[in-house]
Every structure is written in structure tokens, then in C-alpha cells.
Amino acid sequence: MSQFLTIAQQFLEADDWPFERDDQKSLLKTGIGRDGTNFRIFIQADDANDQFLVYTLSPTNVPEERRLAAAEYICRANYGLKMGNFELDMSDGEVRYKNSIDVEGKGLCTTMVKNLLQVSAAMMMRYYPGLMKLIYGDQSPEECIKEIESS
Numbered sequence: 141m142s143q144f145l146t147i148a149q150q151f152l153e154a155d156d157w158p159f160e161r162d163d164q165k166s167l168l169k170t171g172i173g174r175d176g177t178n179f180r181i182f183i184q185a186d187d188a189n190d191q192f193l194v195y196t197l198s199p200t201n202v203p204e205e206r207r208l209a210a211a212e213y214i215c216r217a218n219y220g221l222k223m224g225n226f227e228l229d230m231s232d233g234e235v236r237y238k239n240s241i242d243v244e245g246k247g248l249c250t251t252m253v254k255n256l257l258q259v260s261a262a263m264m265m266r267y268y269p270g271l272m273k274l275i276y277g278d279q280s281p282e283e284c285i286k287e288i289e290s291s
């Protein structure tokens with residue numbers, strides 16, 4: 141059993157987050173919703189390498205014909221981010237925000253879990269509307285980012 145998952149579970153329970161624990165994959169699965177959109181969140185522990193990761197997934201995969209534009213959008217979104225980054229799987233169009241920490245020699249605490257989780261969810265919720273405009277609208281990646289980052 142992962143000690144990192146146990147610490148993350150303690151935070152989720154204390155903050156009333158519903159979740160599922162998968163010890164086989166060393167994951168906690170939860171989610172968050174906003175404006176009718178539900179984002180899945182995977183919390184992954186790699187105790188052997190002292191790494192702890194949080195992924196917030198877009199509920200919408202990018203269609204193949206929009207993936208190059210989405211890749212540009214994600215590069216523009218990532219530029220200047222201080223914590224974490226967006227990732228795009230070019231094979232299936234999955235978009236996710238990854239936030240992680242290496243805790244070698246320091247350990248993990250519930251405050252770290254909270255911060256990683258909140259940043260990951262907040263970034264996905266902030267940039268998701270621009271991604272949807274890019275996929276389904278006629279704006280360029282640059283226009284979509286400018287609109288998101290100016291609001």
C-alpha cells in the first residue's frame with residue numbers, strides 16, 4: 141500500500157471529496173465539476189521514486205483534424221506557467237493537466253496534496269473554455285489564449 145496515497149486519501153476524506161482507490165495502479169480517482177462540465181482527476185503515487193502526481197483530464201478529446209491547432213494552444217498555455225503543464229496525446233486527442241512533486245527526503249503532507257490538486261483543477265477549468273472554442277469555433281490558438289488570459 142502506498143503511503144503517498146494514504147496521505148492523499150486523508151486530505152480527500154477531510155475535505156469531503158468522493159473518490160475511488162485503486163491500489164493495483166497506485167491511483168486515487170476523483171473529479172470536480174463546474175458549469176455542467178465534469179473533470180476527472182487521477183492522483184498517482186510512485187513511492188519507489190518519491191514522486192506524487194495529479195492529473196486533471198479534459199472531458200473532451202480533441203478531434204484529429206484539430207490536434208495541431210490544439211498543440212499550439214497548449215504550448216501557448218504552458219508558456220509561463222509556474223506549476224504543472226498541459227499535455228496532449230496526439231494519438232487520441234486526450235488533454236490533461238499534470239502537476240507533480242518529487243518528495244525525496246522531505247515526505248508528503250496533506251497541504252501539498254491540496255495545493256497540487258487545486259492548481260491542477262484550476263488550470264484545467266481556466267483553459268478548458270478556450271480549448272472548446274478552438275475545437276468547435278473559428279478562432280486561432282493565439283486568439284483563444286489571449287481571450288482566456290485577458291479575463
